[in-house]
Structures are given as structure tokens and as C-alpha cells.
Amino acid sequence: MKALWKKMIVAVTAMFLLMPMAAFAAGGGGAGIVIVADTRKLSGIMAWWSNLYNESHLYFTILTIIIIPTVGVIFGVLADIVMHFVGIDLKSRDLAEH
Amino acid sequence: MDWLYILMPISGVTIFWPGLIILGVGVGIIGGFFGMGGAWMVTPGLNILGFPMAFAIGTDIAHMAGKSLISTMRHGKFGNVDYKLGVIMIVGTVGGFEVGAQMIMWLERIGSVDKVVRYGYLALLTFIAWLVFHDVAKRRAKDRAALASGQKVDEKATGIEWHKTLHKIKIPPMVHLNVAGIYCSAWLPIFVSFLTGWLAGILGIGGGLIRMPSLIYLLGCPTHVAVGTDLFEVMISGLYGAGSFTYKGRTELVAALIMLVGASVGAQVGSVATKYIKGYGIRIAFGTAVIGCIVSIVLKLIPDYIAGTKATTDILAVWLVNGLVVALSAYITIRMVQGAKREIAAKKARG
Numbered sequence A: 001m002k003a004l005w006k007k008m009i010v011a012v013t014a015m016f017l018l019m020p021m022a023a024f025a026a027g028g029g030g031a032g033i034v035i036v037a038d039t040r041k042l043s044g045i046m047a048w049w050s051n052l053y054n055e056s057h058l059y060f061t062i063l064t065i066i067i068i069p070t071v072g073v074i075f076g077v078l079a080d081i082v083m084h085f086v087g088i089d090l091k092s093r094d095l096a097e098h
Numbered sequence B: 001m002d003w004l005y006i007l008m009p010i011s012g013v014t015i016f017w018p019g020l021i022i023l024g025v026g027v028g029i030i031g032g033f034f035g036m037g038g039a040w041m042v043t044p045g046l047n048i049l050g051f052p053m054a055f056a057i058g059t060d061i062a063h064m065a066g067k068s069l070i071s072t073m074r075h076g077k078f079g080n081v082d083y084k085l086g087v088i089m090i091v092g093t094v095g096g097f098e099v100g101a102q103m104i105m106w107l108e109r110i111g112s113v114d115k116v117v118r119y120g121y122l123a124l125l126t127f128i129a130w131l132v133f134h135d136v137a138k139r140r141a142k143d144r145a146a147l148a149s150g151q152k153v154d155e156k157a158t159g160i161e162w163h164k165t166l167h168k169i170k171i172p173p174m175v176h177l178n179v180a181g182i183y184c185s186a187w188l189p190i191f192v193s194f195l196t197g198w199l200a201g202i203l204g205i206g207g208g209l210i211r212m213p214s215l216i217y218l219l220g221c222p223t224h225v226a227v228g229t230d231l232f233e234v235m236i237s238g239l240y241g242a243g244s245f246t247y248k249g250r251t252e253l254v255a256a257l258i259m260l261v262g263a264s265v266g267a268q269v270g271s272v273a274t275k276y277i278k279g280y281g282i283r284i285a286f287g288t289a290v291i292g293c294i295v296s297i298v299l300k301l302i303p304d305y306i307a308g309t310k311a312t313t314d315i316l317a318v319w320l321v322n323g324l325v326v327a328l329s330a331y332i333t334i335r336m337v338q339g340a341k342r343e344i345a346a347k348k349a350r351g
Helices: A002-026 A044-055 A057-086 B017-034 B039-049 B053-078 B083-109 B113-148 B162-166 B187-203 B208-217 B223-247 B253-276 B279-305 B310-350
Strands: B005-007 B014-016 B174-177 B182-185
Touching (some): A044 A057, A057 B223, B083 B187
Antiparallel strands (some): B005 B014, B174 B182
16 A cells, blocks of 8 residues: 555656646747847946846846845835834734634 | 836836836735735736836736735744745646646647636636635624524634645645644645646736635635745745746836835735734635626626727726725725734833
């Protein structure tokens, strides 16, 4: 019985892991369209940002996914300070459905 | 009034930036409260402000990652996030989402994608709305029965209890999910997340709208933990989506950051509000949001059957979604302020 369970677990795990690949293999997908940013009207940081986008989508992506969580954490910490100052308890709550 | 408009460097469109902040506040409150990204509200909003649809989706996903991070941090402090459950569910969500996305490619090839997505979405949302209000009705019936017999219903009691049947499935490995208070087969959260991921992939949505009720009704998570854990998943999938859309050149980070200014305030309000509104209050408000979503989709479907109504139904759908965002945000904010006032007053009274 144990061996049967083992086989079943291996089979189901393999199914979960391979399903996306099988679907990928079956899928189509179209050619990507690259839009080039017009930097002529921009200056300063905006121009730098757009140039980075035009030069390398990879660097642009890496920077984006670093900036977003960083900004999120900064805002989160700031709000913590404000709410602590106001006097709201941020460490406990009652668990009840009604 | 030129200073109220800002040129977006990548998409090249000029946007009314206070609109981005207002949109961010509204969806931040609702997202932090319900535990979802709220793409169904933000994407049309960004589109109305002037973004082409692809940029609206990419920018929404990018801001969603930051906003969900803020909400997850807050819910984490309240003990509302079951990280173990979240990590287990990511396995199923990613697999399911990719299978769903590839099925969309196949549906596109056979020319049925629009029909399947629209009606599938409608059927699913109708089912979720029924589920929520059926649960509320059952819970009230339990309350009435207990009151009649002079007893008190347990604080954590729920109406629908499908999860109790699903927890009887004992396929190893079994897992203890301590924050959610669940002991079940690991295959249950994997299967549920695969199913919700697959549906999200087919429907082209983030999945919070499906995952939150699934966590409650199929896994048996308390409402607050379902909200927090779902946000943890939204944060990770949002970050992945942000990377993917940005690499494809469809994210306007400047707009996402402006939205994040508003959303950071909104996300705090929505998350803290869950401290003062009990589980069934969250469930009823969630059901109302789902009904609003259903009506807006029906409005979008009407022109397929009645010619010449597109302009009117489009306006009605926009007003409905915006009205719902405003009404729900106002309700959540008022309840949050009332709860915080009570708590601070009680603290002062204790000295």
C-alpha cells in the first residue's frame, strides 16, 4: 500500500511539473512588438529612464522590479511610524468570523 | 492647469496625475481589505485616464506588486498571513496559470476565446456571489437556531463547511498550517491553487477574486487569514507579472509609482480595517463587489445582442465600477476610523 502511495505521489508530482511544459509545447505565441520611447521631449531623470528603456529592456526590467518593492517597503515603514504615533495597535487582532 | 498633466516617458501619453493617485487610493483600500489585486477596477480606470490597454494592464500589475507588499507587511504584523500555505500554493498557482494561459492561445487559434472568457468569467462570478450569500444565509440560520435553543454559536463558526469534508482526505504528505489552523493533505492547497491559477490564466486576471473565496470555502481559512495569505500570493505573482510586462515594454513605471503614492495610504487603511470588521463583514462586502463586477460584465455583453447600445452601456459600466470603488472605499474607511477611535479611546481609559 505504501509503495502504491509513493508511486501515486511521484506520478501526481510529475504531472503537475510537466503539465505547464506540455502546454508550452502545444502553445503558439506571437512575435513581440517593441515600442521605442520618444525621448526628444524629455529631460533629466525622465530622459535617462526612457533611454535606459530604449537601450536595454533587461536592465530596465531589473531596475523596475527592484524599485517597486523598495518603494513599497519605504511607504510601509513610513505608515508604521505614523500609525504607531496615532496610537493604533498593529500587532494584534481578534480572530472571529462575526 | 498644465501642471496637473504629466507626460509618460515610455507610452508617450499625457496623463492627469491626480487621477492616478485617486485610483491608487481606492484600489489600495479595496485590495488591502479583500486581499486581491483589483485588476478589474484598475485596468479600465487606467484606460479611461488615457493609457492604451496593454500599458493599462502592465502598469496595473506593476503597482499591484508594490501595493500588495505594503498590505502583506501590515497583515503579516496582525498574524493574518500563513506564509507556509502561501508558499505551497505558489506551486499550484504558477503551474495552473501557465496551463490556463496556453489554453487561451489554443482557444484563440480555434476562434472562441472571447466567448469562453466572457461567459466563463460571468458563470464563475455568479457562482462566487451565490456561494458568499448562501454562506451568509446559512450562518444566520445557525445563529437563529442557537438563539432559539438558548445557546451561543462559536466565534469561528461558518455557514458553508465544505472544507470539513475536504480535510477528511488523508493523502500524504499531511501538513499543519498553524496560522490558518488547518491540518490537511498538502495536495489539497496544491490542487486548489492549481485550479484557481488555471481559471485566472484562462480569464486573464490576477486571481485574487477567485483565490480568496477558495481559501475560505475549500481550504477552511478564517476570513482574515484568507485575505492576508492571498495578498502574499498577489505580491509574488504581481512581481513576476511586473517583470514579464516590463520586459515586453508594457509597463509605465512613472505612473505605477504615482499610483503607489495613493495606494500606499489606501492599502494601510484597507488592511487596518480588517482589524475592526469581523470576517462576515468582509465576506458580505466582498460578495457585493463581485455582484458589481457581474453587472459591469453584463453591461459589456449587451451590445452583442442589442445593436447601438455600446456607447450607453460603456458609460454605465464605467460609472458602476467607479461608483462601487468609491462606495466600498468610503465604507471601509469609515469603519476603520470608527474602530481606530474606539481602540484609542479604550487605551486612554485604561491609562
